[in-house]
Amino acid sequence: MSDARAAIFAKIKAVDAKRTTTDPAAAKARLQSPPPQLVPAMGRLTKDEARDTFITKAIALGCTVADCTGMEAVPAAVAAYLSEQKTDLAVALPADDDLAPLGWVPAGLSTSDTIDRQALDGATSVTRARAGVAETGAVAVMSGSRYPVSLGLLPDRHIIVLRVDEIVGGYEDVWTLARDGRDNQGMTRALIFVGGPSRTGDIEATLVMGAHGPRAVHIILVA
Secondary structure: OOHHHHHHHHHHHHHHHHOOOOOHHHHHHHHHOOOOOOOOHHHOOOHHHHHHHHHHHHHHOOOEEEEEOOHHHHHHHHHHHHHHOOOOOEEEOOOOOOOOOOOOOOOOOEEEOOOOHHHHOOOEEEEEOOEEEOOOOOEEEEOOOOOOHHHHHOOOEEEEEEEHHHEEOOHHHHHHHHHHOOEOOEOOOOEEEEOOOOEEOOOOOOOEEOOOOOOEEEEEEEO
């Protein structure tokens, strides 16, 4: 054995000898009640500061943002956006308790609950968010009934409904929400941060929108 190889193994053995056996009960308790995380200054904002910063950052990422007076006004806000875009007044919706019961038809919209790839190509989807991150303008979404992943990746236009009180300062707050919202199966399978429309500049340094997801992300901010 070479001197260098022997030195490497000696270091590994020395580190291993310092390890102590972790009490399973203590490890479980730490996972269930993790210590508070260190939050940088940019994540420590008041509610008003968080809202204003989030809107500014989300627009900088290429999103559009519209205010809405309440959940009951969401269909009208969606119809107004689609009319501005001069596109069909049709949306794909998840089977979500917040969205499904709203007055989509009275607002002039047709709805579908399909998650079929071909049906969603070129379509518009409306989903709920778990949080908005003021630090960057990204929106946190969690897979499940409120956000079937295909509705966030396949349509051309993704409309995200976010309540003002769901805007948090930084990413650390999102992990806390994810832990608080877990069920007996643990955390959600997928936690995704949506940072604006999909884009790439890989081909000849030319910006292409909609390369790996929606071409447009519209955030309806519910008061």
